[in-house]
Amino acid sequence: MSKTAMSESSAAQSEAGRAGPADSRLACLRELEKKVLWLSSWMIHNANHLRENRDGVKVGGHQASSASLVTLMTALYFDVLEPHDRVAVKPHASPVFHAIQYLLGQQSQDNLERFRSFGGAQSYPSRTKDVDDVDFSTGSVGLGVAMTSFASLAQDYVRLKGWAPKDLPEGRMVALVGDAELDEGNIYEALFEGWKHDLRNVWWIIDYNRQSLDAVVTDRLFGRIDKMFTNFGWRVVTIKYGKRLRAAFGRPGGQALRQWIDDCPNSLYSALVFKGGAAWRRQLEADIGAVPGVAALLEAHDDEALAALMTNLGGHDLETVLEAFHAVPDEIPTCFIAYTIKGLGLPFAGHKDNHAGLMNLEQMAEFKRRNRIPDGAEWDRFAGLDLPAQTLQGFLEGVPFAARSPRRYEAARVPVPADFPAPRAETLSTQDGFGRIMTELARDGGALAERIVTASPDVTVSTNLGGWVNRRGIFDRHPRADVFKEQKVVSAQRWGMSPEGQHIELGIAENNLFILLGALGLSHALFGVRLLPVGTLYDPFILRGLDALNYACYQDARFMVVATPSGITLGPEGGAHQSISTPLIGMAQDGLASFEPAFVDELSAIMAWAFDYMQRGGVRTAGAGSETNWLRDAAGGAVYLRLSTRPVTQPERALSPALERDIITGGYWLREPAPDAELAIVYSGAVAPEAMAAYRDILDDVPGAGLLAVTSADRLNAGWHAAKQARRAGDPSARAAVERLLGPLAPDAGLVTVIDGHPAALSWLGGVRGQLVQALGVEHFGQSGDLADLYRHYRIDADALLDACAAACLARARRRG
Ligand SMILES: Cc1ncc(C[n+]2csc(CCOP(=O)(O)OP(=O)(O)O)c2C)c(N)n1
Ligand SMILES: [Mg+2]
DSSP: OOSOOOOOOOHHHHGSSSSOOHHHHHHHHHHHHHHHHHHHHHHHHIIIIIIIOOOOOOOOOOOHHHHHHHHHHHHHIIIEEEETTTEEGGGGGGGHHHHHHHHHTTSHHHHTTTEEEEEEESSSSOOTTTOOOOSSOOOOHHHHHHHHHHHHHHHHHHHHHTOOTOOOOOOOOEEEEEEEEEHHHHHHHHHHHHHHTTTOOOOEEEEEEOOOOOSSSOOTTHHHHHHHHHTTOEEEEEEEEHHHHHHHHTTTHHHHHHHHHHHHHHHHHHHHHHHHHHEEHHHHHHTTSSTTTHHHHHHTTOHHHHHHHHHHHHGHHHHHHHHHHTTOOSSSSSEEEOOTTTTTTSTTTTTTOOOOOOHHHHHHHHHHHHHHTTTOOTTTTTTSSSSSSHEEEEEETGGGGGGGGOOOOOOOOOOOOTTOOOOOSSSSHHHHHHHHHHHHHHHOHHHHHEEEEEEEEETTTTTOHHHHHHOOEEOOOSOOHHHHHTTOOOOOOOOOOOOHHHHHHOOOOOOHHHHHHHHHHHHHHHHHHHHHHHHHEEEGGGGGGGGHHHHHHHHHOOOOOOOOOGGGGGGGGGGGOOOOHHHHHHHOOOEEEEEEEEEEHHHHHHHHHHHHTOOOOOOOOOOOOHHHHHHTTTTTTEEEEEOOOEEEEEEOOOOOHHHHHHHTTTEEEEEEETTTTTEEEEEEEGHHHHHHHHHHHTTTOOOOOOEEEEEEEHHHHHHHHHHHHHHHHTTTTOOOHHHHHHEEEEEEEEEEEEESSHHHHHHHHHHHHHOOOEEEEEOOOOOOOOOHHHHHTTTTTTHHHHHHHHHHHHHHHHHHH
């Protein structure tokens, strides 16, 4: 199974040292283990074979992957875990999780029967969609695993600040990891970062079934995993053999058997598991039959007993698993490599193609018979078990993990002060403005500033967070001096580290940034402490961490992403640092309200609103109602700000409350159009000066033209879709902000839109009232250059806008015939 000589579990080796669980406890756990395997298999079977299939689309579910984790999850949830522990479950073991919660009384039979159907138990555990207390959503493999590391960091952050509720002890952050998940690069990024932050209280339990989706994993992998974790300061506990196998190793011929197992290639082992007792016997007789004692050892087992012996791997042996878990004495991060068999107990155990394998009707009938489940008792919690229902129910009621319910916390909202910073200067970039706002917040203190925690993947200074960090310091579990300061080396950055620090400095891994924002952004629910996470990165590198960003949003984490610089406007730096598609990502990403302000007063209004929005937890009301309701403003969410390093002349104005509202809603007329105007220029973000220049020029020819500032294409667009839906649903009065905004224009007025990003971010505006659009933007990878050259090359300069205005007028005239 592995050519590397491996230690057994240290716990298992010192079996005598630690008293095992009482026999009666173990007996209950064994019964529940059987029930969990039954329920998880039946849930999937029911969904695939017994429910009406109206569309011919495969329902799916993973019986083999689930079976692989049954013992480990039984031990954890019914014995080892405490309510303050948090778990990321391997996505395709979702049925095991739901079955366990069902036995604990936290999941309904109805939801199990509707596994993978609308509103039923989710195919992959989901914090937001499941009702049974999922700690971390999973689905995109690797991300849930890393999430536990960053959740531990978040836990340390709030506890070291003394903010954790008194009655909430420190928990372990546990990931149940498929072995093939270890192929995902983000795991290593997280390992590295965890080491830097002196990670603790994390368990990664690897379901080492040596199978992925397509294949059996390479034999050489094992030693690598072991070494890698120890390199990063983790304890590695290998749970390889079950009790029965260990007993056999002690008998004559046993050492040869052990050696044979250790030398056996993964593929052969899997194939023999699938083929069963007779095949094991033939192979062992051929390979080691001549070794003294082996023949007798084999003879002492009939085929069934031999198959049971050879599949008695550590990860399927409750006692061994419990001993290993309970033997962990401290908070050192621990990786358990638990040997398992994919599909153990099911007819396709060990078969390399079993990932999506489902028992057919006959196989299920046989499985049901073996489990002694009477017809009609398939969902019964205790049917077919040997212990009385009352005993098992009593046991379940005493399960430590279930002692506290719900395990989700509320945290009071931190008010946003009315005098939120609004820096003023004749010329400023939005990035500079952001830095100044953060520095002012850091200086002025107050409750809001106290709960802000910033993070950046090695671009803290270059995204203008330096001022904030100088005042608020870097978070570290241990105070560490700023050596440069001590050595009196002059530097603009003062980077002292301590538990009081409020900035988490990350290495250059955007995946880590977003997973950390996800963890910090769930702190209110996980740890009962409200945090206001702000993460900065370069806009193009959103793509680098995009799945992790999506993952954080999927869990409804609350944070602010500040992405700067963006677009081709970063000028000479150019090349691979330019972002094109991010405005569309901002629009399409659920759970993320996106803004691209042009001026710093807009940015200030947006940030003040965002810090409140991030904390909202109201109910999303579907259907008719106001714009804010359509935008799900009561529910709140995360926020994305696309900023720029371009210095821009700031307007001299004081924002009225109405204008602030419009900026938040997504747009306002910087220059009002005349009634029935035939043309409007619409811009977003850093190209405001070009839009303004073109606007001034066009007034000679089109005196009534308007100039529309779009601060959030995302929210204008969302409001428009929602209003249309509301009208379709029978509310004729529903009207979106963007419809009102465009209202003063002639119905066939031309629109010229411009953004330093993909033009589709604004071109949809033509659809609102059926207007013709000339949409300018960037569609191709960029060049380096100054803005004059670049804007000319990509046709987003004032000349291009004027050309587009002319084309718009022409198109209008043509349309009128
Ligand atoms: C990011 C991502 N890529 C691909 C998949 C599809 N997928 C689901 S499970 C799986 C293989 C998992 O193997 P392993 O983690 O060893 O779990 P096992 O089924 O063996 O328990 C793959 C490729 C996914 N869920 N997420
Ligand atoms: Mg696997």
